[in-house]
Amino acid sequence: MFLKIGEINNIIHNYEITLDYIIAVVGNSKESHLKIFDKSLKVQKDLQKYSAYDFINVDKYIIFTSNNADFSYAYQKSDERILKLPYILHIKGEKIDEQYLCYSQYEGKECYLLISLDSLEINKIFNIAIGFGNVNHIVGNMFISTKRHLGIFALFDLSNKLRWQANLGELGSYEDWRGKHKGEIHNLYYYRDTILVNSGPFIFCFSLNNGELLWSLRSNIEARFYSMVINKNKAYLLQNQNYTVIDIVNGIFIIEKKIDTFQYQGKEVFFDAHGEPVYNQGFIWSSLYSGGVSFVCAIEPSTGDVVWVQHLESGYKIESIKFNNNQMYILDTGGTLNILENIN
Known part of the structure; x- marks a missing residue:
């Protein structure tokens, strides 16, 4: 299905694929900077004079922050100028239309800034104590803030007014061989005016409008829910050996299945999925790590069957999987x- 056609080395965590380019932070733990590659993997721009640990790519600019988080810059795409910004953005933040809300430093103080992605000007300055001291998810002109380990999350508007609050400490409590556990928040997802929450063996669905609990499900196969991918009205969850599909609208399980092993080159290999699953080309894609070997697999969503597996030769674990065309x-x-191309 896919054949490796090339690779880019020394990427430090973050990269982005556009129609024409690959933008990446390259280097090592001590020194790193931005490089822009074309689709033939030739370097088109090397910003080695400016250190960078992370970036965001928007229409007019690539905005990045230096390694020591002492400066932020904008690479202006139209004329390739580098603009030094009057604030420091501790990327990542959250995009709101053509604005960006981010934990920042401005005039020597920590704060949250709402900046224009067109002019790069500051539209609003928020106290560092916005929400519960963090912005977890932006929904329209509202944001979700969390106390993850306490199982608390709440919806605030951009004036920092509390709209509603939910507590999963008791709702999400459970007991296993290690003892009793209070409900915690692992991940939140937005879907059509609802908020889906992964919390241990539970999935909760809340109304965005008023915080009402619409439904909750507990795994029947002892799965622990950490991440999901949503396509249309279904949520797909894959962790370790547990594959789960949920009808989001009706709040019911469609599939709960354990995938014990898969076949690779005539051998039976232990199935152990990790990381964020990806929905693409009609399949669920996931990274596997078994016996010191990394694989990428494609799963048929309607059955949970492994239909394609590729061995990653480097031997390292897989950090992320993305698709472009x-x-x-x-x-x-x-x-x-590692860049692979569909040869079908």
């Missing part, structure tokens, strides 16, 4: 971005 991009923990 007919190409798959696999970043491993050794900093190599």
